[in-house]
Amino acid sequence: MFAVTAAALLVAMCLAMCRALLGPTAYDRVLALNNIGTMTVVLIAVLGFLNGRPDFLDLALAYALINFIGTIAVLKYIEYGDLGTSGGPRRRNASRR
Amino acid sequence: MMAQVLSVLVWALLLSGAFFLVTGALGMVRLPDVFTRMHAAGMADTMGAGLILVGLCVHSGVNLVTLRLLLVLAFLWFTSPIATHALAKAALSGGAEPYTLAGGDEGERGTEAEGGGMS
Amino acid sequence: MREEVIIRVGAKFLAPFIIMFALYVHFHGDYSPGGGFQAGVILAAAFALLALVYGLEAVQKVLPLRFTRMCAALGVLIFAGVGVVTMLLGHNYLGYNALASDPTHPEHGQHYGILLVELGVLVTVFGVMVTVFYLFAGRGRRGS
Amino acid sequence: MNRVLWLWGILFALWLPLSDHYEPLFLFFGVLTCTIAVFVGARMGIVDRESVPVQLVWRGALYLPWLVWEIFKSNVRVARIILTPRLRVDPSIVHFRASQLTDLGRFIYANSITLTPGTVTTGIVGDDFEVHAIVQEEIDGSEENEMNRRVVVLEGEGA
Numbered sequence: 350m351f352a353v354t355a356a357a358l359l360v361a362m363c364l365a366m367c368r369a370l371l372g373p374t375a376y377d378r379v380l381a382l383n384n385i386g387t388m389t390v391v392l393i394a395v396l397g398f399l400n401g402r403p404d405f406l407d408l409a410l411a412y413a414l415i416n417f418i419g420t421i422a423v424l425k426y427i428e429y430g431d432l433g434t435s436g437g438p439r440r441r442n443a444s445r446r
Numbered sequence: 447m448m449a450q451v452l453s454v455l456v457w458a459l460l461l462s463g464a465f466f467l468v469t470g471a472l473g474m475v476r477l478p479d480v481f482t483r484m485h486a487a488g489m490a491d492t493m494g495a496g497l498i499l500v501g502l503c504v505h506s507g508v509n510l511v512t513l514r515l516l517l518v519l520a521f522l523w524f525t526s527p528i529a530t531h532a533l534a535k536a537a538l539s540g541g542a543e544p545y546t547l548a549g550g551d552e553g554e555r556g557t558e559a560e561g562g563g564m565s
Numbered sequence: 566m567r568e569e570v571i572i573r574v575g576a577k578f579l580a581p582f583i584i585m586f587a588l589y590v591h592f593h594g595d596y597s598p599g600g601g602f603q604a605g606v607i608l609a610a611a612f613a614l615l616a617l618v619y620g621l622e623a624v625q626k627v628l629p630l631r632f633t634r635m636c637a638a639l640g641v642l643i644f645a646g647v648g649v650v651t652m653l654l655g656h657n658y659l660g661y662n663a664l665a666s667d668p669t670h671p672e673h674g675q676h677y678g679i680l681l682v683e684l685g686v687l688v689t690v691f692g693v694m695v696t697v698f699y700l701f702a703g704r705g706r707r708g709s
Numbered sequence: 710m711n712r713v714l715w716l717w718g719i720l721f722a723l724w725l726p727l728s729d730h731y732e733p734l735f736l737f738f739g740v741l742t743c744t745i746a747v748f749v750g751a752r753m754g755i756v757d758r759e760s761v762p763v764q765l766v767w768r769g770a771l772y773l774p775w776l777v778w779e780i781f782k783s784n785v786r787v788a789r790i791i792l793t794p795r796l797r798v799d800p801s802i803v804h805f806r807a808s809q810l811t812d813l814g815r816f817i818y819a820n821s822i823t824l825t826p827g828t829v830t831t832g833i834v835g836d837d838f839e840v841h842a843i844v845q846e847e848i849d850g851s852e853e854n855e856m857n858r859r860v861v862v863l864e865g866e867g868a
Binding site for chain 2: 726727729780781784787788791792796798799800801802819820823824825826827828829830831832841843
């Protein structure tokens, strides 16, 4: 049954990857990649059970962490054009494609 | 007897989680703009991941693996809305136009939305 | 992004847990997947999150650039130092068995040796990652 | 100061089962780890009522099951929208006022809104919430008011 779940996860990841490739805006791509990251976390957990080695769950947690921080960083870069700022004026009309 | 009930429960949880994941991914492809796609992505993040991880919890019983699974689940459910909110805010301030129904008759609605999603 | 309620409260809540998880990954490197490299990356990610939300200046007050540069060198020093110490104790370079406190159980030395070497890896990776992030995020501010 | 001790205790209580080694060496590592994490948090000035909300634990335990049930119901609704061949979406952005008093309450309310698919919080300015809904009925219904009321109860008397 874990194999079925893993197969469904892979199908869903392919669909999300279509959206990441199609775009059309940068936000679509970020959204699709964040979603693929979430599915990767679940896939790591399922694969751990499939192989009978649930130790991989630490990796899933670490991956979820990096996925979250990466998404926030990309969005901050798109929105402000600067990773180090603490706020202030936003860059209007950031690149959309 | 008990083992069979548990096995059926695990099957049901994993399959329904996979159903929500695939539906969410399908919505990512079909829906017309980035804001509506966020709802589909939120579906995969909440129920899709949640049901699968809870299914794995039921399968493993009560031990340290369950604790780690619950940590992963708590982390996903805590961070997914934050990331979605940051994305929505960035998209609005970056000038993405929210899709709205172009004022027209009922018949046009469905095909128009679908066409927008597939392009 | 300090004025934005959701991201600020979320980052405040998460940061201590991320640091705790990073050090957990480090100390349990020989029982579960992980080790110094991953721990260094996760630890650096915690500071990257804080810098994204509170700005570079606020984080550099807690963790100055000078300190992270020193970390990058210090880690290599720890790594090489463990090797030199084992040589001084009469074993090969990085022959961990020399570190056993009880000579009849040399395998205990492996445990301590790996922990020390991993500590060197952690400190170096953490220092380099945070330095790279600082320089990348702060480019165009003032020449550093 | 009280919050610092709470955070240390929570981190150590999480460390023990994660580690599952109870030798003195690993207990020492645990103490060291939690102290470093709390020290960094205290230096950044991020240990306070918002980041260590221990005052919410009991009321939160009552709120969480209701939230999970809401998430399940709205998941089914959005799944039905996506799987309908005609794709009947009617997205709109609405503004409304939230009744929470503190930023922590607004954080919980906004995240609850985003967690239930069909509605996404796109911005908060003061107590003015900007919410994007995939179909307009999602936001017009009484369920948002119900969630608002429950988060106010969860928040307690406020700051």
